[in-house]
Amino acid sequence: MKAFLVAVAAALVLASAASFLLAENQRFAYQAFATSGARVSDPGTNLVGPRWTGDIAEPGKAGHKAEAGS
Amino acid sequence: MRRLTSLLLLAATLALTAPAVAQVRAPDGAPNPTASSVNEEMLFKQDPTIHGRISIPNATAANLIQPQGREWRQFREAWLPWIGALAVLGMLGALAAFYFTRGRIRLEHSEESGKKILRFNSFERFSHWMTASCFIVLSLSGLNYIFGKRLLMPLIGPEAFATLAQYAKYAHIYLAWPFMLGVLFMLVLWIKDNIPGRIDWIWLKQGGGLLGDAHPSAGRFNAGQKMIFWMVVGFGFAMGATGLMMIFPFAVTDINGMQVMQVIHSLIGVVFIAGILAHIYIGSLGMEGAYDAMGSGEVDLAWAKVHHDLWVKEQQAKTASGPQLGRGQVPAE
Numbered sequence: 001m002k003a004f005l006v007a008v009a010a011a012l013v014l015a016s017a018a019s020f021l022l023a024e025n026q027r028f029a030y031q032a033f034a035t036s037g038a039r040v041s042d043p044g045t046n047l048v049g050p051r052w053t054g055d056i057a058e059p060g061k062a063g064h065k066a067e068a069g070s
Numbered sequence: 071m072r073r074l075t076s077l078l079l080l081a082a083t084l085a086l087t088a089p090a091v092a093q094v095r096a097p098d099g100a101p102n103p104t105a106s107s108v109n110e111e112m113l114f115k116q117d118p119t120i121h122g123r124i125s126i127p128n129a130t131a132a133n134l135i136q137p138q139g140r141e142w143r144q145f146r147e148a149w150l151p152w153i154g155a156l157a158v159l160g161m162l163g164a165l166a167a168f169y170f171t172r173g174r175i176r177l178e179h180s181e182e183s184g185k186k187i188l189r190f191n192s193f194e195r196f197s198h199w200m201t202a203s204c205f206i207v208l209s210l211s212g213l214n215y216i217f218g219k220r221l222l223m224p225l226i227g228p229e230a231f232a233t234l235a236q237y238a239k240y241a242h243i244y245l246a247w248p249f250m251l252g253v254l255f256m257l258v259l260w261i262k263d264n265i266p267g268r269i270d271w272i273w274l275k276q277g278g279g280l281l282g283d284a285h286p287s288a289g290r291f292n293a294g295q296k297m298i299f300w301m302v303v304g305f306g307f308a309m310g311a312t313g314l315m316m317i318f319p320f321a322v323t324d325i326n327g328m329q330v331m332q333v334i335h336s337l338i339g340v341v342f343i344a345g346i347l348a349h350i351y352i353g354s355l356g357m358e359g360a361y362d363a364m365g366s367g368e369v370d371l372a373w374a375k376v377h378h379d380l381w382v383k384e385q386q387a388k389t390a391s392g393p394q395l396g397r398g399q400v401p402a403e
Contacts, residue, residue, distance in 0.1 A: 003192050003367070007199035014251065015244035022243070022317075033128045 110135070130320060142329040146336075154216050154340040161344035165351045172280065177358040177373055186368040187385065194259055195367055201252030201302075204245045209343045211238035216336065246313055253306035256299075263290040264299045269380070279377075290381040298349050305342045309335060 048054055113120050120135040177183075190198070214222065214235060223231040270293035276286040278294050286292075291299065312335040315322050323331065353360050359373040374382045 001365070003195035004199045004203075007196045008203050010196070011200050011204050011245060011248040014248035015241075018247040019240070019244045029128070033126050035127055 138326050145333055150336055151216055157340040157344040161347045175357040178376055180372040183370060183372040185371040187371050187374050188367060189363040189369045190367045195364055197252055197255035198364055200248055204249035207241050207245050208249060211242040212339050214238045250310045257303050260299060264296045285376050287380055288378050301345050305338050308338050
């Protein structure tokens with residue numbers, strides 16, 4: 001039982017370390033593909049909003065409905 | 071005169087091409103002005119993908135249409151769920167049939183029942199359980215990729231499923247690392263005891279003692295356990311390699327290559343799950359006394375002599391020849 005608990009704990013520690021290292025070595029597309037000649041703007045949240053309702057503002061803040069073609 | 075010649079040539083050209091244009095019509099006979107325009111089929115005759123030119127440094131964004139993606143989607147959406155269900159449910163059905171016909175393999179009592187022998191030390195059990203616990207989460211989150219939207223989403227709703235699937239994806243990506251490390255540990259720990267030999271062939275010919283009452287001889291690991299070991303190592307490395315190519319997109323291969331990696335990863339994955347289900351069955355419900363080996367690390371000596379007689383003899387010979395002699399003692403002449 002002790003070996004099992006230590007194994008699970010070690011797996012969680014290693015997984016956390018992996019998540020940290022992967023996040024450190026990963027950049028958003030707008031960061032990775034921006035150059036001195038081409039600036040890619042931060043798109044913020046997705047096009048349909050954080051709650052997939054079409055309201056692109058954060059919950060609790062004033063926002064507007066995303067419109068087609070905008 | 072030159073102008074007249076040009077006009078005549080133009081008139082002749084129009085006269086020759088006009089019937090051809092007039093023949094391009096839709097199936098209902100109506101004129102079809104786009105019938106002779108460039109279409110997808112014509113473009114694919116020139117290049118395997120349809121791509122354009124872009125100004126941002128991400129060259130992969132120029133890819134517009136990639137036909138292999140349709141074949142991959144067909145596999146992913148139509149074939150894979152059936153193959154996965156067949157492998158996993160087929161193995162569960164086979165194990166249930168085996169259990170109800172053969173029953174649980176019982177511990178045979180003898181004079182040595184109750185005495186214990188160490189089968190796996192702490193680090194061996196640690197490596198096994200780290201790999202095993204990761205494998206269970208990787209399996210469930212992997213099956214969620216295939217079956218989640220079909221089976222789970224109708225039950226819990228799209229919002230709960232989206233949250234669950236997101237965390238399952240995180241677990242899949244991050245727990246893959248301790249899993250790969252565990253496979254490496256097990257390879258180093260047990261490779262010397264898993265080299266196939268003649269004794270394994272005899273074990274296999276006798277059905278491993280699973281089909282009858284006979285107990286063929288075996289060393290530390292019998293042929294069945296050796297097959298599980300090599301399956302875990304082989305599939306573990308293959309899953310790691312294909313998985314890494316998907317965790318780091320475009321690092322080694324292009325989009326076609328990553329789709330091939332996903333196909334290999336998923337096919338090996340469902341067979342891997344089926345194989346490990348058999349391993350879990352025989353290590354717990356299927357054989358009395360087997361779980362103790364990975365539970366406490368110690369097994370009943372009577373059980374060990376029945377299932378791993380050659381290994382017990384080897385261990386007893388080691389104990390008799392060395393550790394029993396205290397410092398300063400010499401064997402009697």
